[in-house]
Amino acid sequence: MSRRVINALSGGVVFLTVSLSALLVFGIVGVIVFNGVGSVNFSFISEASQQFGAAGGIVYQLVGSLLLVAGTGLLTVPLALSVAIFWSEYARSIPVKRVIQMTLYVLNGVPSIIFGIFALVFFVNLLGVGISWGVGVIVLSMMILPTVSLAGYQTITAIPIQYRESAQALGFSRALLIWHVLIPQGIQGVITGLIIGLVRAVGETASILFVATAFSGAGIPLSLREPVATLPTHILALAQQATNPVALQNAWGSALVLMTIVLVLSGIAFIFRLQFSKRSVV
Amino acid sequence: MWPLTERSTNLAVGLSITIVVLFVSALLIVVIGGSAPSLISNPGLYFNSVWNPDAQSYGVGALLFGTTAVTVIALCIAVPIGIITAIGVSEYTRGVVRVVLKSVLELLAGVPSIIYGLIGVVFLGEWIKYAFSLSSGSTIFTAGILVGVMVLPGIISLTDDALQSVPKQYRDSAKGLGMYRFEILLRVVFPMAKNTIISSILLVLGRALGETMAVMLVVGGLDVIPDNWLNVFHSGQTLTSKIGRELAEASFGSPHFEALMVLALLLMVITVCITAVGSYFMKPQRGRYE
Numbered sequence: 001m002s003r004r005v006i007n008a009l010s011g012g013v014v015f016l017t018v019s020l021s022a023l024l025v026f027g028i029v030g031v032i033v034f035n036g037v038g039s040v041n042f043s044f045i046s047e048a049s050q051q052f053g054a055a056g057g058i059v060y061q062l063v064g065s066l067l068l069v070a071g072t073g074l075l076t077v078p079l080a081l082s083v084a085i086f087w088s089e090y091a092r093s094i095p096v097k098r099v100i101q102m103t104l105y106v107l108n109g110v111p112s113i114i115f116g117i118f119a120l121v122f123f124v125n126l127l128g129v130g131i132s133w134g135v136g137v138i139v140l141s142m143m144i145l146p147t148v149s150l151a152g153y154q155t156i157t158a159i160p161i162q163y164r165e166s167a168q169a170l171g172f173s174r175a176l177l178i179w180h181v182l183i184p185q186g187i188q189g190v191i192t193g194l195i196i197g198l199v200r201a202v203g204e205t206a207s208i209l210f211v212a213t214a215f216s217g218a219g220i221p222l223s224l225r226e227p228v229a230t231l232p233t234h235i236l237a238l239a240q241q242a243t244n245p246v247a248l249q250n251a252w253g254s255a256l257v258l259m260t261i262v263l264v265l266s267g268i269a270f271i272f273r274l275q276f277s278k279r280s281v282v
Numbered sequence: 283m284w285p286l287t288e289r290s291t292n293l294a295v296g297l298s299i300t301i302v303v304l305f306v307s308a309l310l311i312v313v314i315g316g317s318a319p320s321l322i323s324n325p326g327l328y329f330n331s332v333w334n335p336d337a338q339s340y341g342v343g344a345l346l347f348g349t350t351a352v353t354v355i356a357l358c359i360a361v362p363i364g365i366i367t368a369i370g371v372s373e374y375t376r377g378v379v380r381v382v383l384k385s386v387l388e389l390l391a392g393v394p395s396i397i398y399g400l401i402g403v404v405f406l407g408e409w410i411k412y413a414f415s416l417s418s419g420s421t422i423f424t425a426g427i428l429v430g431v432m433v434l435p436g437i438i439s440l441t442d443d444a445l446q447s448v449p450k451q452y453r454d455s456a457k458g459l460g461m462y463r464f465e466i467l468l469r470v471v472f473p474m475a476k477n478t479i480i481s482s483i484l485l486v487l488g489r490a491l492g493e494t495m496a497v498m499l500v501v502g503g504l505d506v507i508p509d510n511w512l513n514v515f516h517s518g519q520t521l522t523s524k525i526g527r528e529l530a531e532a533s534f535g536s537p538h539f540e541a542l543m544v545l546a547l548l549l550m551v552i553t554v555c556i557t558a559v560g561s562y563f564m565k566p567q568r569g570r571y572e
Contacts (some may be wrong), residue, residue, distance in 0.1 A: 007462040011374070017363055018370035018406045021438065022383070024431065025390050031401060032393075082298030090295065102558065103306060106371035109485075109557025110309070110550060111492020114520050117529060117546045118309050121316060142305050203394020206494040206522075210529055217484065232396040232495075239400045239499055255397045262392045270385065 016256025017234070029259070039249045045257065048219075054247040058254050060219055064133070064228030065261070067221070068212070070200050071137035073194060076148055079141065080190055084152030084176055095208055108146035115139050115207035124211055134224030136212025140204060144197030151193025156186040188272065195269040199262050203231040231258040313550055317543035328544055329566060333505040333524070334418065334502035335532075340541035342548065344505045348518035349491060349549075355426025355514060356433060356490045361483060364437025372445040373467060384442070391435035402428045407500055414515055420502035422450065422518040428500055431495050433486045440482030444475040460464045477563055484560030491522075498523040521549045 047057030047254045082099070091097050115138075163185065165178045214227040215237045220229050232255050238251035321328060331343025371383055406428060407419030448471050456466040472479075502517025520561075525542050532538040 003462050008463050010464040013369040014366055017366040021367040025386055077299045082295045087297050105558055105561035106554050109488050109554050113494040114546050114550050118312050121312050123309055163444055164570055173288050175286055175288040180285050199392045205396045234398055235396045240403050241405050242403050245407050255400055266392050
């Protein structure tokens, strides 16, 4: 075979494979939309579920998922900013930086079910906190911490040296540098990383299944120590009774609502990233 | 001003770091402490292939087999498709087409695990059942395909980054020498991006091993090693699906619970080692060859 033929053939294979991957994306999104759109209407997202989800709506699951996401966001921002600042400003020696980096990589590599079993033993059994959405917030924020801290660290280390030099020329202390230069400049990276992390958190099931969520009977929590219902656990419960067509229909409806949240968050992250790349060129 | 003093800033940063360090240490202590004593004092309890809590037998053999089989199938699907797709995105497109294609493919990464599980139960399992005339669509093969699709976006985006990190001058010089596109790829770009691509495969392998919800819904939940190891059209069980299925019914402190902690330790050691090695070799590449 001549080189020219191989070149054309390999181009064809690449084209077909890319088409296959793109089709897969449209297929999966299409399946969710096609199956879910029939059951999503105003009463579906505003009514409580009945008969273990086989009837009624998903309002408490929706509220539970949004509460978890909001709580996770609030807890993660200060933690991730601190890790990023500690990593770039306080850690002077290479070995310390290595340890931080390695810890974050390890945390990132821990499967979500391990977070679940750990939280069950530590928070629910040893500390006796009970099944509560507060524990869910802690677990989810530790799961996304590596992503968010890394994004913050990269933004902070990418701040042009002139900013630091100007701050030094003005006689800024390290605290002033942090509050007036690093945080205002670095927050955008943290927020972008946070939204990407929250996309993962909102769909998370295994890590909070045993520590923060209840399959049924959970309403709006009145304190941090009460369980919530979430969309992923609701889908899990319904998928296990897949022979009941109404339950299945509600599962697809919940999946579509969950996917919509994911798409909205991804869209926001995308816009943030575009704006950020524009700004760093200037 | 109050919050801006050196001392309060140090305090705030220190407090946050302490919380993170405490959490990570607690995680390690609980997982290791909850399983290591019984693993060391009674290893025979775990190193066999019969899992039957009623008979006080907690063999991990069948679960390790299931995890390995699912992961191998997943990688066999995801690695070739992912790398070729990444080549397409990185080398065959540019400008707006590239940005749009990349964003579309990244959508796949956002789909939650549980939704893949739902698709697996309702469609994939049924298709496989009819296509191969099986009695049940919940097989190791089904789980493998599902995990393969789930880790595909990871391979695509990491490999794309690796290919993009090879400077354009190398491609131009190779083109100037009269090389065709596939030759530039095979002889110039690939050798330079090789290490990063291997480490991205390791990172994705770690993700595949730890996948829980989707696998739990479609793998079938049968703790056996089939007589023919290559027969993947058979219900199975993985480390993750076992923990997910039985954690709620095992009471804290019982041998059953300890056995689940042993599974968690095994899984954590495997995934953390793979992820750590993968991350370590994932050096920042940009500018390395300039």
